[in-house]
Amino acid sequence: MLNRSPRPLAVVKLGGSLFGAPTLAALLDVAVRRGALVVPGGGPFADAVRALQPTLGFDDRAAHEMAILAMAQGAALIHRLRPDFDRVASMGEIERARDAGRAALWRPVPLALEADVPASWDVTSDSLALWLARAVGAARIVFVKSAPAPATSNVADWARDGLIDSYASRLAESYGGDILCVGDASPEALDAALSSPARAAA
Template identity: 45%
Template sequence: MWVVKIGGSLSHDPALREWLTRLWEVGGGRVVIVPGGGDFADAVRAYQREWRFDDLAAHNMCLLAMAQYAILMQGVVPELVLASNENRIRRALRDGRVAVWVPTDLMRTTPDSMTNWDTTSDSLAAWLSTSLNAERLMIVKSCDVQGNESLEALAARGIVDRRFPGYVRDANYLVEIFSKSDASIMRDRLLNVAV
């Protein structure tokens, strides 16, 4: 199973349709898509600045932001299956479908290590990859990413969140960072491991 996190920065980019279509075409039964937060999460940041509520509320709102992006993705490619927990994800995969994670089950009533702005959808994708015992985690960004750049350097530049390198340091899965223009590379990799 592969987890593919598609950054919210692609929410207004034609590349989003290409990624979703290619994942649907060749990823059935093997791919779980994790949505970023995009401008839905940017709105949360703006509301938090205005109303000064705590990071716990912001975390829960950002999960809803990710859920909105998930629904947008399914709107673009209706064959994708929305799945809010591990059982629903696994059911979609067993049915030969591509799942899009709706992370509302991670809403919290008390603060924890996830309820802060250092932990974004990148780290949540890593958390899900560990929970699902994934083989690979692919993070898709709208900017160009150099293949030889360390995760720490990417975190320092704000390409991935600050906690992401720690989440994947001891991961039992391969971690790759892709640029939005790399959809054909991902497709080829999925085809090369087709069963």
């Protein structure tokens, strides 16, 4: 785990469905201004892996690795849109960006490939974002979704309703920080979620 920084770190998971959202640029503006660590989803790149698996017959381990590479494609897309993110791939790079108060964009290779999570479709970029939030001691993780925000703060309910993947609710049980969800791809709601006080993760 990283050494604690005086400045609380927030992880923002941007779902891949947001790549075509009209508010994407405004969401990235908020993340940059608030110095967040952004974890991209795989979006259409991961959907292509899902579609090909039954046709080509590759196993879940291969699909898991390919889906992580899809997240890397999402990171490349976001960085093209906002090159002022620090691109980070290691714990040391994440720590340096946090200490400098700079927004960062996670390149999931190689850390996500080494994460101790099952290689199955129960694990998506949602789980990997929570895994990273735990690993870096982030005070907060905010899931940004194109769907409406959930009526409950119970993460297990989010998984049951298909808002996040099922394994993420298990990881949430051992995460000591705040877990929030922003719906309707709302930049205003994301700004409010990142600006409110947070407790440090255990």
